[in-house]
Amino acid sequence: MSKPFALELEHVSKHFSGLHAADDINIQVEEGSIYGIIGPNGAGKTTIFNMITGIYTPTSGTIRFFGQDITGKEPHEIAKLGIARTFQNIRLFQDMTVYSNVLSAYQQNLTYGFWEGILHLPGFRKQEKEAEENCLALLKRVGLLELKDLQAGKLPYGQQRRLEIVRAIATGARLILLDEPAAGMNEEESAQLSEIIKNIRKDFDLTVVVIDHHMDVIMDVCETISAINFGKMLVTGSAEEVQNDQDVIDAYLGRAEEDA
Numbered sequence: 001m002s003k004p005f006a007l008e009l010e011h012v013s014k015h016f017s018g019l020h021a022a023d024d025i026n027i028q029v030e031e032g033s034i035y036g037i038i039g040p041n042g043a044g045k046t047t048i049f050n051m052i053t054g055i056y057t058p059t060s061g062t063i064r065f066f067g068q069d070i071t072g073k074e075p076h077e078i079a080k081l082g083i084a085r086t087f088q089n090i091r092l093f094q095d096m097t098v099y100s101n102v103l104s105a106y107q108q109n110l111t112y113g114f115w116e117g118i119l120h121l122p123g124f125r126k127q128e129k130e131a132e133e134n135c136l137a138l139l140k141r142v143g144l145l146e147l148k149d150l151q152a153g154k155l156p157y158g159q160q161r162r163l164e165i166v167r168a169i170a171t172g173a174r175l176i177l178l179d180e181p182a183a184g185m186n187e188e189e190s191a192q193l194s195e196i197i198k199n200i201r202k203d204f205d206l207t208v209v210v211i212d213h214h215m216d217v218i219m220d221v222c223e224t225i226s227a228i229n230f231g232k233m234l235v236t237g238s239a240e241e242v243q244n245d246q247d248v249i250d251a252y253l254g255r256a257e258e259d260a
Contacts, residue, residue: 004066006031006175006207007052012061014047014231021047023231025061029175029209029224034201036222037211038242040251044231045211046088049177053085054078065175080108084173086164088180094153098144098163101152102135105167138166141203142196158189162196169204176200178210182217194220215252219243227251 007029014022022044029035037045050056052063054075063071070078093101139145142162147155152163161181168176178197182190194217201208212218218225219239227234227242229251235242242248 003031003033005029005064006033006066007035007209008062008064009048009052010062010064012048012051012063013059014044014051014056015059020231022051022058022228025228025231025233027226027236029207031066031207032201032205033224034197034208034210034222036218036225037209037228038215038218038225038248039213039228039234041213043213043229043251045213045228046179047231048228049085049179049209049211052078052177053083079171079173082172082174083177084168084171084175085177086161086168086179086181088183090157090160090164092152092160092164092167094151096152097149098139098152098155099135099148101163102138102166102170103131105170106131106135106172108171135170138170141199142166158185158192161185161189161193165196165200169200169206173206175207175209178208180212181210182212182214190214190217193217197221215243 005028007027009025009027012022012025013020025048037048039045047056051058054073054077057072062069065081065083070081093104136145136148139148144159144163144166147159152160155163165178165181182193185193197208197210198221200206210218210222222239224236225239225242226236227245227248234247234251235245
């Protein structure tokens with residue numbers, strides 16, 4: 001029996017003054033899966049993420065999250081439903097500690113009231129203790145616990161990427177969108193990232209969608225992959241099917257000389 005879809009994009013398009021940044025995109029992401037979206041730079045990958053998270057409203061089409069229509073909802077509404085993302089350009093509080101960065105993301109899980117916080121009532125103390133324990137456990141899980149008191153901006157690039165993923169998990173999201181997570185990483189860091197993505201899916205019962213124009217990490221971690229180019233779907237299938245698809249080869253490498 002197949003699992004329900006955590007995310008569905010049905011005939012989704014986004015046009016900017018005649019430019020079709022995304023054109024009739026159809027994607028179905030099963031709950032608990034790791035789904036990849038690949039394509040050259042400018043293919044429309046980030047536009048898709050921006051529509052899912054409410055930064056852009058689709059020109060047409062429908063986006064569903066566990067069956068609920070979220071098309072055109074505000075970003076904060078979508079975040080509250082359980083969708084979190086990372087960005088191509090790392091967005092951390094550079095002057096805050098590693099721990100404080102994670103704690104700030106975790107805050108949206110806290111439910112104590114204003115006066116409970118002011119008066120440090122039992123409900124406040126209990127939730128603050130749980131927040132600390134959970135944030136430290138997250139950092140330990142991805143190998144950043146020993147760096148918890150270091151300023152985030154002083155972390156090596158690969159570890160900043162890792163911290164950004166931890167912040168997304170800390171929100172309590174059910175669906176994590178990773179935007180170019182391997183950007184700027186060397187081969188060893190990319191291999192470590194692949195293991196982290198696999199582990200967080202299993203350990204936190206998450207659904208993960210990864211976009212990238214580098215194929216190594218996506219081919220390693222994703223069960224299903226969609227390739228797009230110039231805003232249009234090329235193919236959806238397994239890593240092997242996508243990697244061997246001629247349209248995908250042409251999009252990345254250009255037409256063969258005899259077709260030029």
